[in-house]
Amino acid sequence: MTEATGPDSDAGPLVRPYFLAGGRSRPARDDLRLITLVVAVTDHASEIMSPEHAEILRLCARSCSVAEVSALTGLPLMVVKVLLSDLIERGYLLHRSPPTSSEIPSQELLQAVLDGIRRL
Template sequence: MWAEFPARQHEWLDADAGPVVRPYTLTGGRVRPTVGLDLVAFVLAARGADPSAHPQLHPEHRRLVELTRRPVPVAELAVELDLAVCVVRVLVGDLLARGLVTVHQRQAGAAFLPDDNILKAVVNGLRAL
């Protein structure tokens, strides 16, 4: 949508979605985090983490450290910052590399797996419908 001159809007800006270019600039063009992060991985600020000691960090990095004073899942951080999950994963990876946060992920195989007999009973019940 174009506005009248002199307040002409760029075509890559949208009133509802905001600037499209911004997440790309926040991550420096990176689209993958340095570490694999699950959506339900909990991020916790390191004890004594001081983002002001790292002047190259973006305001979003600093906000992430503040939000993670208590354990917070990656998905919730994305909602709080109103950023795409992939962007938050990259930013958390940056903070992890600087030792400002720790990440706690569930272990593989730690999920509850039902007994085979229960699964067979469910399949048989569905077939009976």
Template sequence: MDEEWYDDAGPVVRPYAVTGGRTRPAANHALELVALVLTTEHGRAMVRTLDPEQRNIVLLCQSIQSIAEISAQLNLPVGVARVLVGDMIDAGLVRVTRPARPSERPDVALMEKVLDGLQTL
């Protein structure tokens, strides 16, 4: 394959090649854009053996990043970021937490009472 042609086609071909043409992770992980990703100890230990995209995700997620942030920071389509992160969850390289849903958050009145209590200290 001609290297110049590959470089020109890289951004189009690479996501397909990286995900094996998949649009979803192998396991059915429902990864929202705001799902929070953090590298595991295993991920840190394996960083040198990973493919470039996975390595970049492991390095980026040393501090918590959302799927949207991973996509933007690494210039990956969101679908590709989801597939890669899903595969990395299965491999134990990263873990994902989801931010609290509105129904799981404390009541606003309770938070105001806590704030009032802190201000009186």
């Protein structure tokens, strides 16, 4: 990211978040939450990509959460989600979100399974 120098150096980065995200304010995916885990499928890109995409790909060599990627890159969460979406769509990353409340089995079902196992 380009940093300001001179009298306005306290102003922060010159590159705005919407520019880093290609002018997008929302990710293409809606399943990326703070605790979603992402991991790189490969350690190198087969195409030219932005420095931010490359940095995220490098960080995801080991599994980490969306929140960790945002913290480690220093980029806003929404920008990270957009960039992660790009990398997932291109096949560079895999992601795994925890189940939503509608996907979690009911307590009754879990109890029935447990009872069935105990009868074996």
